[in-house]
Amino acid sequence: MSxxxxxxxxxxxxxxxxxxxxxxxxxxxxxxLSGYWVRVITSLLMYGALASAINIMVGxxxxxxxxxxxxxxxxxxxxxxxxxxxxxxFFVALLAAGVLAGLYxxxxxxxxxxxxxxxxxxxxxxxxxxxxxxxxxxxxxxxGGRGTIVPFYPGGIQEERMFFYFLMLGLMLxxxxxxxxxxxxxxxxGLRALKADQEGASVMGVNTTRFKVIxxxxxAGLTGLVGGAYAYWLSFLExxxxxxxxxxVKTYIMAILGGAGTVVGPVLGAFTLELLSELIWGxxxxxxxxxxxxxxxxxVLFIPQGFMSLFAQLAATxxxxxxxxxxxxx
Amino acid sequence: xxxQRPAERPPLLVGRGVTRYFGGVAAVxxxxxxxxxxxxxxxxxxxxxxxxxxxxxxxxxxxxxxGDLIFNGRSIKGLSPWDIARLGIARTFxxxxxxTGMTLRENVAMGAMFARDGKGVSAREAxxxxxxxxxxxxxxxxxxxxxxxxxxxxxxxxxxxxxLALNPxxxxxDEVMAGLNLREVERLMELVRSINARGVTIIVIEHVMKAIMxxxxxxxxxxxxxKIAEGTPQQVAQDERVITAYLGRRFGQGKGA
Numbered sequence: 001m002s003x004x005x006x007x008x009x010x011x012x013x014x015x016x017x018x019x020x021x022x023x024x025x026x027x028x029x030x031x032x033l034s035g036y037w038v039r040v041i042t043s044l045l046m047y048g049a050l051a052s053a054i055n056i057m058v059g060x061x062x063x064x065x066x067x068x069x070x071x072x073x074x075x076x077x078x079x080x081x082x083x084x085x086x087x088x089x090f091f092v093a094l095l096a097a098g099v100l101a102g103l104y105x106x107x108x109x110x111x112x113x114x115x116x117x118x119x120x121x122x123x124x125x126x127x128x129x130x131x132x133x134x135x136x137x138x139x140x141x142x143x144g145g146r147g148t149i150v151p152f153y154p155g156g157i158q159e160e161r162m163f164f165y166f167l168m169l170g171l172m173l174x175x176x177x178x179x180x181x182x183x184x185x186x187x188x189x190g191l192r193a194l195k196a197d198q199e200g201a202s203v204m205g206v207n208t209t210r211f212k213v214i215x216x217x218x219x220a221g222l223t224g225l226v227g228g229a230y231a232y233w234l235s236f237l238e239x240x241x242x243x244x245x246x247x248x249v250k251t252y253i254m255a256i257l258g259g260a261g262t263v264v265g266p267v268l269g270a271f272t273l274e275l276l277s278e279l280i281w282g283x284x285x286x287x288x289x290x291x292x293x294x295x296x297x298x299x300v301l302f303i304p305q306g307f308m309s310l311f312a313q314l315a316a317t318x319x320x321x322x323x324x325x326x327x328x329x330x
Numbered sequence: 331x332x333x334q335r336p337a338e339r340p341p342l343l344v345g346r347g348v349t350r351y352f353g354g355v356a357a358v359x360x361x362x363x364x365x366x367x368x369x370x371x372x373x374x375x376x377x378x379x380x381x382x383x384x385x386x387x388x389x390x391x392x393x394x395x396x397g398d399l400i401f402n403g404r405s406i407k408g409l410s411p412w413d414i415a416r417l418g419i420a421r422t423f424x425x426x427x428x429x430t431g432m433t434l435r436e437n438v439a440m441g442a443m444f445a446r447d448g449k450g451v452s453a454r455e456a457x458x459x460x461x462x463x464x465x466x467x468x469x470x471x472x473x474x475x476x477x478x479x480x481x482x483x484x485x486x487x488x489x490x491x492x493x494l495a496l497n498p499x500x501x502x503x504d505e506v507m508a509g510l511n512l513r514e515v516e517r518l519m520e521l522v523r524s525i526n527a528r529g530v531t532i533i534v535i536e537h538v539m540k541a542i543m544x545x546x547x548x549x550x551x552x553x554x555x556x557k558i559a560e561g562t563p564q565q566v567a568q569d570e571r572v573i574t575a576y577l578g579r580r581f582g583q584g585k586g587a
Contacts, residue, residue, distance in 0.1 A: 186443050189453055193429045193440050200427035202411035203389050203420070205444030205496065209410075261431070 075227030101224020441495025
């Protein structure tokens with residue numbers, strides 16, 4: 001009894017230590033690293049946020065929202081239009097980006113979430129394309145195909161670097177925190193149940209329609225926030241930059257790679273894939289996509305459940321070994 | 331009318347002219363029935379008689395084409411499955427539908443989380459309730475296992491546990507005993523009786539005749555979507571129409587001669 005108590009205390013202390021190390025590791029980079037690496041890590045954080053956001057749909061609800069990047073574009077253009085045309089403060093515009101992207105998903109959800117599996121995935125790709133066309137054709141508002149220039153960050157280059165680093169870090173933490181809350185709530189259980197079996201979930205009292213719409217709204221809202229931040233970071237927008245289906249598929253793969261349906265898995269997947277992609281990109285401009293493709297194939301073949309499943313297996317093995325030892329002693 | 335116990339109680343569920351078409355085919359047609367509070371009603375009939383369709387209509391997975399269903403004095407026609415579940419009607423599926431990727435405990439907790447009395451029950455509280463229910467159906471020792479580690483008998487018990495966690499007033503059991511061996515059937519019969527003894531009204535579909543005869547207070551027989559007989563297990567077993575439906579005309583007529 002007391003042994004288990006002290007071991008749980010030790011575990012808690014260990015977690016606190018890990019959290020501290022992570023916090024320090026998260027804060028330090030922009031103070032010590034070069035501009036290039038700060039930029040790379042900022043983009044890792046951005047992908048971490050996007051992969052977490054899509055995970056809510058893919059990992060929890062089981063809906064392959066391949067075209068979720070549409071909400072990224074909606075968020076980006078919300079910030080651009082509000083700042084350029086209406087002189088709105090960035091943070092107000094960013095909030096509007098999240099809300100608008102969420103509302104957009106809520107409106108579409110009632111109809112589109114009737115589709116299941118690949119059909120839903122294809123529909124979301126269509127939504128991304130259609131939204132991109134709409135934005136391109138709202139020429140007077142969005143600048144259309146010519147693109148639009150978002151106001152620059154007012155401040156020095158070092159200050160700007162810090163700003164976007166901590167902005168993306170904050171958004172990623174928001175996405176991970178939201179996922180954590182969902183995973184422990186009735187919403188999370190309901191989503192996992194309907195992922196396994198919608199009829200089964202519905203006769204257990206889960207309002208499957210409402211749960212799916214909520215999940216997509218949250219996922220889209222987070223994606224829209226990141227899109228808004230990206231617009232300000234990039235400072236020049238064209239529809240193909242932000243309604244980029246390749247980028248959408250990439251976040252999808254990141255979520256799967258890390259562990260769909262887990263809380264921190266998508267972040268691990270995003271960091272791994274984006275870092276890898278960055279390294280390969282620098283050396284082999286042509287072979288870049290090929291190598292990414294090979295990585296995807298290897299993951300599907302060898303760790304279809306993602307990185308987190310490897311940790312789970314490791315933990316189970318260690319536990320078995322430990323209890324085995326206890327039995328041998330007794 | 332001579333029977334005392336369940337007959338005097340008010341009906342918990344009443345079906346009036348319950349009908350469901352699939353295209354031009356009537357899977358269930360003009361079926362009137364009553365389930366009295368506290369009884370076990372058996373539902374039998376040859377393959378394709380419409381038993382499971384009737385259950386899908388009651389649990390809201392299929393809309394009625396015609397007729398009405400009144401649960402506890404209130405029409406449940408047109409309600410969604412989750413609304414019906416929260417009114418206190420739980421069910422199991424003939425082809426079990428475990429929530430893969432969740433432990434047994436999490437599977438069962440789903441019921442408690444969204445149940446009739448589930449308003450405000452947090453995930454954590456629901457997990458505790460789930461533990462108790464799993465103990466009750468004899469799966470307490472496998473609480474943290476995943477559903478794909480279970481054999482078929484255990485999966486059937488899990489279906490039952492999940493439905494029970496809803497704390498239902500009416501429990502629909504769709505062939506929970508199919509595919510089980512004799513000893514398992516007997517254990518499950520005992521479990522169903524004990525659930526009924528706690529005051530849960532039960533409708534049970536079963537092909538294992540020994541089981542359905544043993545646990546039902548009354549039996550309704552469906553054939554080609556229509557109700558052809560109703561009564562105590564003894565009455566139904568001797569009914570000529572029932573024997574004809576199951577064994578063919580020759581046996582049905584031979585009975586009287």
